[in-house]
Every structure is written in structure tokens, then in C-alpha cells.
Amino acid sequence: MGKATLIDFWASWCGPCRQENPNVVALYNExxxxxxxxxxxxxxxxxxxxKEAIAEDKxxxxxxxxxxxxxxxxxLQYGVTQIPTTFLLDVSGKVVAVDLRGEALNAKVKKLLNIK
Known part of the structure; x- marks a missing residue:
């Protein structure tokens, strides 16, 4: 089974990033x-x-x-100009989605992993 990868750009001082972290944790757990x-x-x-934010947000x-x-x-390599920013990569490392959240992200991950 191949792996899909979500690259998540964030920072401890970024309020919207910290608000999104529980959703990223749920995605990872699922x-x-x-x-x-x-x-x-x-x-x-x-x-x-x-490191404190990593621990606090689990x-x-x-x-x-x-x-x-x-x-x-x-x-800079990914052209990130604001955070949070995410890139979803398929098993070959190709970027297949940028800045998906919530159900749209879940649906795309399911499709990439061939989950019904």
C-alpha cells in the first residue's frame, strides 16, 4: 500500500493554524x-x-x-506566503491538492488511498 502525504505549514503563534490542528489530528487518527x-x-x-505547541495540540x-x-x-520552495497552508501529495510525490480542509480533504484522502 502506498502512502499519501499531507505537508502542513503552520506556526505556534498562528491562531488559525492552532484552530485547525484538532482537524489535522482527527485526519491523522482516521x-x-x-x-x-x-x-x-x-x-x-x-x-x-x-515544541510546546506540538505537545499542547498533541x-x-x-x-x-x-x-x-x-x-x-x-x-520558499513551496511558495508559501501565508499559513496555514497545506499540500496533499500522492504516492509519487505529486501535489494533487492545496489548502483543502474538512470534508473536502477527507474525501480527497479517501480517494488517494482507495478507501470506499
């Missing part, structure tokens, strides 16, 4: 064992704030940060 990976890229500058997947806020090289 689909991780069926083939979904999540990688969160933090655009924080303070490592302590970033974000149990892979996290990376260069602690360079919007100048993060990964964010």
Missing part, C-alpha cells in the same frame, strides 16, 4: 494506519514555543523547522 503521512513544517522562530507525526519563520527554505 487515515494514518490506512496510508496517510503528515509532515508539519513550522514557520516558528522560537524552538521552545514550537501533534504526533513528523515535524521540521528551520526556525526562520516565513524565510524557511521549505516554505
Amino acid at each position: 487515515f494514518h494506519n490506512k496510508g496517510l503521512n503528515i509532515i508539519s513544517v513550522s514557520l516558528d522562530e522560537d524552538a521552545a514555543d514550537w 501533534l504526533t507525526w513528523t515535524h521540521v523547522s528551520n526556525l526562520k519563520e516565513m524565510k524557511d527554505p521549505i516554505a
Whole structure:
């Protein structure tokens, strides 16, 4: 079974990001064992704030940060200009959706993972 990957750009100081985190946790809990990976890229500058937010929001997947806020090289590579921003990648690594939320994201993940 292949894996789909959600790349989630966020930051501890971003209110809308923190409000979206419970939805991302629910998505991960529902689909991780069926083939979904999540990688969160933090655009924080303070490592302590970033790690505290991960613990508080119970974000149990892979996290990376260069602690360079919007100048993060990964964010620059993906053309991220605001957060939260998400990219959904198929098993080959191709971006198949950007900034889906809620039921639209769930439906797209189900389709990618061939879940009825």
C-alpha cells in the first residue's frame, strides 16, 4: 500500500493554524494506519514555543523547522506566503491538492488511498 502525504505549514503563534490542528489530528487518527503521512513544517522562530505547541495540540507525526519563520527554505520552495497552508501529495510525490480542509480533504484522502 502506498502512502499519501499531507505537508502542513503552520506556526505556534498562528491562531488559525492552532484552530485547525484538532482537524489535522482527527485526519491523522482516521487515515494514518490506512496510508496517510503528515509532515508539519513550522514557520516558528522560537524552538521552545514550537515544541510546546506540538505537545499542547498533541501533534504526533513528523515535524521540521528551520526556525526562520516565513524565510524557511521549505516554505520558499513551496511558495508559501501565508499559513496555514497545506499540500496533499500522492504516492509519487505529486501535489494533487492545496489548502483543502474538512470534508473536502477527507474525501480527497479517501480517494488517494482507495478507501470506499
